Each structure stands twice: as structure tokens, then as C-alpha cells.
Amino acid sequence: NAGVMQNPRHLVRRRGQEARLRCSPMKGHSHVYWYRQLPEEGLKFMVYLQKENIIDESGMPKERFSAEFPKEGPSILRIQQVVRGDSAAYFCASSPSRNGELFFGEGSRLTVL
């Protein structure tokens, strides 16, 4: 049973470009969470999705950031017009139930030049 798969593992973008981060949850998991982590910091909640629905996006900036979890395919975190402050590690986690044990991917590390 494959774990949570995130890609790309590393992504470099110039200011103003778009970043798309993908997350395939574990088989049978319909709950997906996105977190952001800065160096030497904890994880900051961004968004919680359950197949085709955004349940809680209270941690996601109102502009430039969006997330989806379509019926078919991976969950996508999209950052438009990236700025240097967006540089961080973005982690996806999945769960078979709401707020049970979270299974994390290895993260996508975004660097904005």
C-alpha cells in the first residue's frame, strides 16, 4: 500500500510564475490536508479537503492560493504569481477519517528566486 505521494519534491520558480503541487493520498483516504512549513518552524494548516469539496480553508491566503481535490486524480495546491515569501516546504497529509491519524507525504520544497 503506497504512502502519500507528493510531487514534485523540489520546485524552483521565479517571482510571478505559478507553482502547482500535487498530492495523491493513500488508497482509501478521502480526507486531504495541506500544511506549510518554514525552516525550523512547525507546520501551519492551510486547507482541508474531502473529495471534491473544500471543508476548511481558513489557513490559506485569500489571494493567489487555491486548492482542489477532484473526483479523479490528485489533490492540487496552486500558487499563482509566486513571491519570495512563498518559499517553504508544503506537506500534504491524508486520513481515512476527519482528524484521525494523519499520514504525511515527504513534502514539496518550493524555492522562489
Next chain:
Amino acid sequence: SQQGEEDPQALSIQEGENATMNCSYKTSINNLQWYRQNSGRGLVHLILIRSNEREKHSGRLRVTLDTSKKSSSLLITASRAADTASYFCATDSVGNTPLVFGKGTRLSVIA
């Protein structure tokens, strides 16, 4: 938003010693979880303790929860060099809010 705060921020011990990390939080919770993160990797779930539980064990891990003090501790006994990692507590408060993580304790176990 509610956040667990781990203490200490960093801890360095000799192999074989016990390591104790503490977590405090602000509001009533449904459960509290501990996670481990090796450098450059994703988080791995260690243990979940529910608000009506006071202590839980898993191998060399022992977690306690004191809801009156809004605090939890993670004890790793007979530590090994491979236990070197950052350890995070995470809480979800009543009302099913998403898991909120603290800033973590960086544990170094010296062989």
C-alpha cells in the same frame, strides 16, 4: 488559533538516557497527537491520546495527558541515536478544527 507549544525547543542527551518533551495548549481538545520528523522528511505519527485518557504507551514511548493543566508529555526511554529528530504535538479542539501543530522540540541523541 490554538497551538500546542513544545518545551524545550531543543534537547541534547546521551544515548541510553530518557528524553522528556512537553506540550501545552490553550483550549479544550478532542485528542492530542505526537509526531516525529526527521530532517528533510515528512512527519510520522507516533501516538494519539484522547481527551478522556491520561496515559498511553507504545514501545519505548510514554505519553501523558493532563487536561486540567492543558498539557501533555512525551517520554522516550532508553534513547538511541536514531531517535534524533524533531517531535511535534498536534491538537484538534472541540468543534473538529483541523490539527494544529506546535513548533516542535529538536532532539539530539549523542552516541
